[in-house]
Amino acid sequence: MALVTTLVRRGMSHDERGEAELVLRLARGDAESVTELYSRFGRPLHAYVRSLVRDAGLAEEVVQDTFVAAWRGAARFEGRSSLASWLFGIARRQARDRMRRAVPETEPVDGLIDVAGGGLGPEAAALASASRAELAEALDRIPAADREVLLLAFAYELSGPEMAEVLAIPAGTVKSRLFNARRRLRAQLVEEELR
């Protein structure tokens, strides 16, 4: 019960307390709690894994592995992160294990790239005025690591600290990654217009 008491003392919301109790049941080896975990996180985890692993069958296996690993590793969940980011992190590692190279190493996105038009203003305006279909196509074509950070923010709605945990990078780096990924999306749009 120590974990829950600590979390409660830290001033957690009701929802977060529910999460902490769920983890506690997992850690005690209660297999039933996996069903509850799945009903809460199965859908977002599956969507995330599908964005990493394009093969549907393989993605299902990764989702299964993720829940097995969560059940096995629940004792190591220390309540310092949210349940969602913990599970996303596990899913990411499981996907990588399955794919080795196909899932992005989060390396190459830190170098800034130049975009025609220079500053943020025109870039932002161009993105805002692009059609959704164009943007979706560009999103599909940018490097996987850039796509991943944008999806974590906007498709899976993780907070900055949660994204930092999933990607295993500092919180400050998450912000620059987001901006870089957005620039690359814009560059991809330009490239497709020129084609």
Place this chain on the structure above:
Amino acid sequence: MNPRTDDRHPLELLPEYVNGRLGAQDAAAVRAHLDGCEECRTELGAWRAVSGAAEPFSPASVSLPAGLADRVSEAVAREVAAADTARRPGGVVPRFRWLAGFVAAQAPLVRREIWPASTVVMFIGAAVSLIAGSDRGVPGAALSLLAPLAAALGVALIYGQENDPGLELALATPTSPRLVVVARLVVVLAWDLTLALAASAVLAVTNGPAVFVPVVSAWLGPMLLLGCLVLLLSLFVHSSLAIATAMVVWVVRAMAVSGETHIRSFSALADALNSVWQTSPATLALALALLVAAVLIAPYREPFGSRPSI
């Protein structure tokens, strides 16, 4: 150019503002700022556009495969069952099978040099014994000198960070270090016992079956005693000290056996030493006591701390 982070334009907060993960206070501040800032509204529009592009990947848009929930439950149930069997092996046979598998799994983990090194030493012992024949008393004198030493040197190297780069991993598993030590001892000693028994059998073939038991008893007790002594020392202090001690102890013993010393007072010591290095109940009990001590201290060995390297 880096995203501007000055106080007036809350650019860094916009992604979380868009995905709804910004705290209420920050969100209110951003909203107030947006009212009066055309530039930031454009920025917001850009992030909203990106967010819209991400929509097809969102949980609501990706269809969840039918039956995935069941397959997840089944996978976890299998894991639960596997964990249960590992925790409570049902019956003697599965338990033994698990233990046998565990012991066998140690073979690739101990230092690879152990196997060829002990084989060569045993081979030399057998070869010299064969060549020397039985003209100097009991056949197999060379074997009885070399076999315990070969085993002891191998045993000195079975545990510890200096011998096992994967030890950190092994220690992270729920398997007790005691079990690991015993399993590795069993693997290495089994190899040495097999070799020494084979060598003794060869001697029995050439010298007659009657010599088999005396030959075996000449090395068996000493091998176990020296092996357990070295194990204890390697766990308690360091492999290198264990090896050095084994060498010294064994050279002294060898001098006592051969009687090739001119120091008169040494003969009393030699007799005492010879009575220890036998295959006798007392020797085996002593070996067992050393083994128990080694197993007891195994978990307390500092696996990565600085240890004297001699």
